[in-house]
Amino acid sequence: xxxxxxxxxxxxxxxxxxxxxxxxxxxxxxxxxxxxxxxxxxxxxxxxxxxxxxxxxxxxxxxxxxxxxxxxxxxxxxxxxxxxxxxxxxxxxxxxxxxxxxxxxxxxxxxxxxxxxxxxxxxxxxxxxxxxxxxxxxxxxxxxxxxxxxxxxxxxxxxxxxxxxxxxxxxxxxxxxxxxxxxxxxxxxxxxxxxxxxxxxxxxxxxxxxxxxxxxxxxxxxxxxxxxxxxxxxxxxxxxxxxxxxxxxxxx
Numbered sequence: 001x002x003x004x005x006x007x008x009x010x011x012x013x014x015x016x017x018x019x020x021x022x023x024x025x026x027x028x029x030x031x032x033x034x035x036x037x038x039x040x041x042x043x044x045x046x047x048x049x050x051x052x053x054x055x056x057x058x059x060x061x062x063x064x065x066x067x068x069x070x071x072x073x074x075x076x077x078x079x080x081x082x083x084x085x086x087x088x089x090x091x092x093x094x095x096x097x098x099x100x101x102x103x104x105x106x107x108x109x110x111x112x113x114x115x116x117x118x119x120x121x122x123x124x125x126x127x128x129x130x131x132x133x134x135x136x137x138x139x140x141x142x143x144x145x146x147x148x149x150x151x152x153x154x155x156x157x158x159x160x161x162x163x164x165x166x167x168x169x170x171x172x173x174x175x176x177x178x179x180x181x182x183x184x185x186x187x188x189x190x191x192x193x194x195x196x197x198x199x200x201x202x203x204x205x206x207x208x209x210x211x212x213x214x215x216x217x218x219x220x221x222x223x224x225x226x227x228x229x230x231x232x233x234x235x236x237x238x239x240x241x242x243x244x245x246x247x248x249x250x251x252x
């Protein structure tokens with residue numbers, strides 16, 4: 001059952017064609033949001049826009065490489081021209097690289113940091129003037145349980161997600177009295193296209209699933225409601241927080 005918790009509000013979602021991105025866009029649409037959905041995958045983005053639009057939602061799609069300041073400026077100009085306001089920014093775009101410290105290539109390190117860490121900063125930087133004008137805005141940045149605890153692998157990914165967590169906290173302090181809340185979400189193992197190959201290969205033997213008390217991967221539609229909570233007024237006194245959705249992985 002939906003409560004139209006985002007009725008009339010404008011939300012921009014990056015990485016919208018990923019598993020969590022798609023689930024979030026569909027949920028936000030059901031809750032009444034007017035959507036700007038972005039990704040670098042243009043054909044899937046158009047398909048998502050058509051599906052959401054067919055259900056009666058107002059949605060605009062645009063290509064966005066989150067590591068590009070120019071493309072961020074163009075996306076925010078589109079939001080201003082189309083809607084005149086922005087109430088919610090969801091930074092979901094992200095990539096993963098699995099090697100540890102010694103096996104990570106410099107170019108791979110730079111790409112992960114550019115998308116996950118720099119992309120989150122650029123998004124807040126570009127969107128903040130519109131978010132401040134809203135007077136009641138929310139930024140939801142996507143970190144990970146690997147932004148909270150070490151795994152012994154995925155060095156660039158872990159570094160980027162730890163940075164997103166603290167970047168969110170410092171932004172929360174900076175904008176707390178300017179009508180903008182900033183929080184981070186920390187999913188555990190979630191069955192999304194980004195890690196599906198690993199899950200298919202390892203199944204229940206996947207080390208993080210074995211360490212998860214619920215002994216399974218999460219679903220994208222189990223993560224999206226956490227983003228909705230932080231985006232809407234149900235979390236009006238929540239800023240600078242880490243919302244962990246991990247099946248208990250970090251509980252021990």
